[in-house]
Amino acid sequence: MSGLSSRHVLVVDDEPELCPVIRKALRSYDYHITCAKNGYDALRLYDQERDSFSLILTDINMPGMSGCELALDLKARGSRIPILLMSDDCIQPLPIKCRSLGLSGCLAKPFTPDKLRHALDETSRMANRVCESTAKALNLRVYPDPILREYCTPISTYDSDLQALSEQMFIFMRENCGVGLAGPQVGIIERIIVADDSETALCLVNPEIISASGTERMVEGCLSLPGVQVDVARNAHVGVIGKRQDGKRISIEADGLLARILQHEIDHLNGTLICDYDPVSKMYL
Ligand SMILES: [Zn+2]
Incomplete structure (x- = not known):
């Protein structure tokens, strides 16, 4: 199970044809994909199996709940799962306030399977480094340290x-x-x-x-x-x-x-x- 959860991506997009394309693109790599059709669906899946997902790949612009609003709701639920946005119109680099919500970056659409896999790998790698850095370094130093x-x-x-x-x-x-x-x-x-x-x-x-x-x-x-x-x-x-x-x-x-x-x-x-x-x-x- 740990192998599965280390590569389990929740893909959130209101275009129903996109998720199967992503699943197919990553078929030869060790990624397990779950699809959500919008932000509300993503939150429902997160609530059901929150420990299972290692990464969330979400469209920015969706009816009802945007990718950033989804990130806010996930943060309110205590999620630390890294979130990679995808959009036709990425702002690079993401504003710091977005990154503090757990948004790791933005993948420009349309993307090739290679670009997709590279972005997922990079997001996972960064998330691991952040965890290591938190564990090792970030302890508050108080006077007279x-x-x-x-x-x-x-x-x-x-x-x-x-x-x-x-x-x-x-x-x-x-x-x-x-x-x-x-x-x-x-x-x-x-x-x-x-x-x-x-x-x-x-x-x-x-x-x-x-x-x-x-x-x-x-x-x-x-x-x-x-x-x-x-x-x-x-x-x-x-x-x-x-x-x-x-x-x-x-x-x-x-x-x-x-x-x-x-x-x-x-x-x-x-x-x-x-x-x-x-x-x-x-x-x-
Ligand atoms: Zn100070």
Whole structure:
């Protein structure tokens, strides 16, 4: 049974002719296919045999429930099954918010059997890496853990491990109701941060502040300093450059909450914590 469940794909599409085509395309490979005709059907099948599926391949645009809405419902049910979208009109790469729902990517229609198999293999491989990364690395580090005082090293390799790490950091941050997270907070002494001010969600690798202006004060908390709140004066506007998790350059002009989150998280990469802005706060640690 473990061999079956490791290759059991739930295909969700409102075009009835597509699923048999996919089944035929994967006949020579070790994939077991179950077909659902829409999102509701997929949820019913998931509820019946949730431990059986290893991957969900779903159309984005379906009547009644879209692929993204299906992903939301599955997440609400506690599913961690990776989801690969398929569409005539894929947006690549998928927005980070979509990926945090468990959406691993988008397969452009029409696809060849080879492209389909490659996409399924890649999605399964990434999901396994995410699981390994969660198990091995992502434990919250709390003051006075010395790792929080390390100067983090720059990242030079942009591979699927880094992609998996960034996705896992987003998930970890959201599960802990944070708006930002830096590598050392989860035991990674490397220059990577994630931030989400509810309007912008981004991962930054090797971020650098290249311009700053204005000053604002705000009370901040930190996942690594539970119970501590510090009134911190920071720049109101910052220009930040860095790379995305896929190695592409990124340049951001931020103000308001996002500017504050970026400065807070970049502080973490240099071993600086909010308690350093107010020595009195250390009395409460
Ligand atoms: Zn923090």
